[in-house]
Amino acid sequence: MEENLMKTCLHDRHVKQGALMSPFGGFDMPIQYVGIAEEHNAVRHEVGVFDVSHMGEVRVKGPDAYKYVSHIFVNDVTGAPDGQIFYGMMCYENGGTVDDLLVYKVNDQEYFLVINAANIVKDVAWIMKNAEGFNVEITDESPKYGEVAVQGPKAEETVEKVLGLPVKDIAFYNFKTFDVDGEEIIVSRTGYTGEDGFEIYGSHDYIRKVWDLLMEAGVQACGLGCRDTLRFEVGLPLYGDELSADITPIEASLSMFVKLDKPEFIGKEALAKQKAEGVKHRIVGIELEGNAIPRHGYPVEADGKVIGEVTTGYRSISTGKSVAMAMVDKPYDKLGTPVEIRIRKKTFPGKVVKKRFYDKNYKK
């Protein structure tokens, strides 16, 4: 099994720096360098850098690019200025989620899609299959790109000073390309932490250079362990936990990204029906009293029966509270509803809360 794991262009750096390595999405990835809490706090209060080269990149180019992206993507890119980025999902006809992704608008005839590592093969097949009849050229550029995410309140200062990239004018959810020694670098003001920050895409050589410069400057290397605790605290979903082929964006409480007023997109009919009729269950936040920690898969109970399941749970590093995202049946999804989570042999009381456990600090 392990010999089949792929390596990012920074793999040798992680091993040399003594990171704890573990498989994720088909890659041998760093989980932590010095400790999840320490890395988490570096991003919340200073700055940290993640190797996210495992993410997939797909370029869609051609006269029908706008029409095609509109067809496969639940969010609406209509009328956006070049350089804008959209978060959203690709869905199956039945509304289940193929993946959640970022769509970078280069221009009306060119879009850059950033997809989850674990889903690259499935997504590319889906994207290709549904391109039939559209005049577009689709390229899986995943092997070509390395990517790092520089995140935290000091991200802008760090990227400007250490990497020499003029990024302060890039607005939230926008990107720019830069020519660095004849190579096109993509920098976007995006991330997965709830903090200000940038994601930088370039060749393997460039990304290695970037990593080394950031390390020399003393920026904290961060693993996927704190990437998960950071995204969780601000209520961002992880495909496989809060989204899947069996969980629609409506059920994931992400309807705000599903633009049902668009003329058409794959899954629209099913999602519109679900929105109109209401869902049977949906993702909510739960805050527990006390210190016991809810984990993925633990049962949620109310009125003496199981009414749901934890999708992600932690002792929040930033707030110290035991909190979870969970898929719960209606009508137990209402804010303030008392519920219990079964943790091993006991149940622990809590209540339904907003799934944003910590306020985002985006620079808009």
Add this chain to the structure above:
Amino acid sequence: MSKIVEELRYADSHEWVRLEGDIATVGITDYAQHALGDIVYVDMPEVGDEVTAGEDFGAVESVKAASDLISPVSGEVVEVNEALEDEPGLINQDAFGAWIMKVRVADTAEIDALLDAAAYAKICEE
């Protein structure tokens, strides 16, 4: 390199035991705390609970995951280390000092079935 204390007995599930009279003090080893990383919660039994050798009696949790605690002995819990409720990280600082529970063992011969320091050291090397 993890620390191993010579005079203690060990379970292959990485708990240590110190027997004094019929009272067994139980904790997790330095090797275990190192493998877990920062411990943020210890789910302990209650005084008066019966524990059984080979069965779980609680859990230690890092940020990332929960690991079951397996009791190396059978008997009644007579004391738990309440200091761990507020400071679970004590286990990271001193795994052999930060005990988890004390058990009045029904049959002290049970201890003989556990590993000695040399045998446990071998397991950690594997």
